[in-house]
Amino acid sequence: MPADPTTVAVAEPGSVPASGPAPLHPAKELWFSFCENKGALAGLVVIVIVSLLAIFADLVSPHPPLQQYRDAFLTPPMWVEGGRAEFLLGTDDVGRDIFSRLIHGARYSLLIGCIVITLSLSSGVLLGLSAGYFRGVVEELIMRLMDVMLSIPSLLLAIVIVAILGPGLLNAVVAVAVTYLPHFTRIMRAAVIGEMTKEYVTASRVAGAGRLRLMFATVLPNCMAPLIVLATLSFSSAILDAAALGFLGLGAQPPTPEWGTMLAKAREFVQSAWWVVTFPGLAVLITVLAFNLAGDGLRDALDPRLKR
């Protein structure tokens, strides 16, 4: 979300009457409100940096992520005695540059977050919208299923799904997406039920809007605010959970430079090479923290009532 006021301000020219000070465009108002929160802004800056690193990973990283330097096993970071200037954060047990692997790892983490959110958001919207719109048996069936999924801890459910599908990055992503489904479905259903009683929906129905139009064109856009917030906050949990699966050996497989997978073997080095352990986790923490900060800020900006 780059700060570009021109694109947000110039919306539908001519539609605003020229008399009096025009009210702020909602997107612009949201942006100002978001910027008031310094933490959220800091989070956004980090997200932009991490995204840029991920996109230009091949240009930015000093070494290829899989390149093994036979003369540099477990080299410490450059500022530590014995470190070498070409390996900024040191190397791992087979001589791969940790800094380069972390930069490439950003790709996986951000991609995991995007895919998980896309999958669970779209299916959650469909299920929640159906539950809230049709009510009755449909609602009972969907919501009971969600209750079942919620009664198993998300990481355990993800592990079970991976056990069924087999370990791997893609299966781990699907597993995490499934575990987030209940949250999206619940929020969506609650929002839909709240909106269905409002007069504009009745008006639209009376005007002859069909079922699909009512569901997707009338009700759905008005339920987006809580969904956007949940999506941002789930993005961070998705990165965490996928990293945890990688750590357990059930997610991305070596030699993929995924941050959690990089930590899976790091346990052997807690005694000898702290840098192998420290940096991948730090990358996860910073990225997750940035998304949580931005998510909190977005929630406050979208719903001023929640602001404290």
Place this chain on the structure above:
Amino acid sequence: MLRFFLTKLAGLIPTFFGVTLLTFAMIRLIPGDPIEILAGERGITPERHAALMKQYGFDRPLLEQYVFYIGGVLEGDLGKSLVTKKPVLGEFLQLFPATIELAFCAIVFALVIGLPVGIFAGVNRGRPADHTVMALSLTGFSMPIFWWGLLLIILFSVNLGWTPVSGRLDFAYFIDPITNFMLIDTLLSDEQGAFLDALHHLVLPAIVLGTIPLAVIARMTRSSMLEVLSEDYIRTARAKGLSPLRVVGLHALRNALIPVVTVIGLQVGTLLAGAILTETIFSWPGIGKWLVDSISRRDYPSVQGGVLLVALVIMTVNLIVDLLYGLINPRIRHAR
């Protein structure tokens, strides 16, 4: 109250059947047929295969199989582990105390630090202290705990040598398992120093597991405190001239704690999920490590039974929390 309890209990029945359906389906969704899975890596002759299919009832219609499975579950028969050949329920019950012990200490750690810190932040709203607490708690909330555990091991076990790296008790001690709660067993035994050693082993895992609940509890206590502090009755109490300590500690805290109780109940799921990672890092012999090991050994009956039991534990705890909530807050109990 009884009516409230029964309504809540009845609400669990569909969830119970849903969970059993899920675990029932799980073992049948894994590629390959169940007998091949049960037989494990070693091969099996077609005749033996057919005989086993019949013996386990896999040749019957699915519905019949499910009814059979439910019957077994209700009798406590969750099948046998492929690796140890022991009943899954027995294995679970033997390992569960280790996880309870760990989770209990973790939540105590989270409460002992989280509650005061949350109250402190709420009372000092907007001041630097509040911002610091909020920043730290968000960091804790974002923490990849498997990494956090490794960091603490590097710092406290490797560099400072204060705590052991893994396990529940040093090999130097021999303790007869009576309750399987190490803290209780060591107290009951005559071994000198065994209790302290067990405590030493418990400290780091409990801190690691308690970190996310700590962050959640601190945040929740703070926001709940803020809400209560803006109520009219607090202003009245202040206007009467009560000391700030009395206003916060007595009047505000009571009502502020109600939502916190729910949050603590909801943390049980987080704790059990976190136990999977924490136990793996610290080689803690609880159900989390057992489940991960079972999956890597392709011991599906153990996974199936373990998942079902964990889900049942969580459902039970949620029920208890609902009841407690009804006890603390009559408004919930009487709401229809």
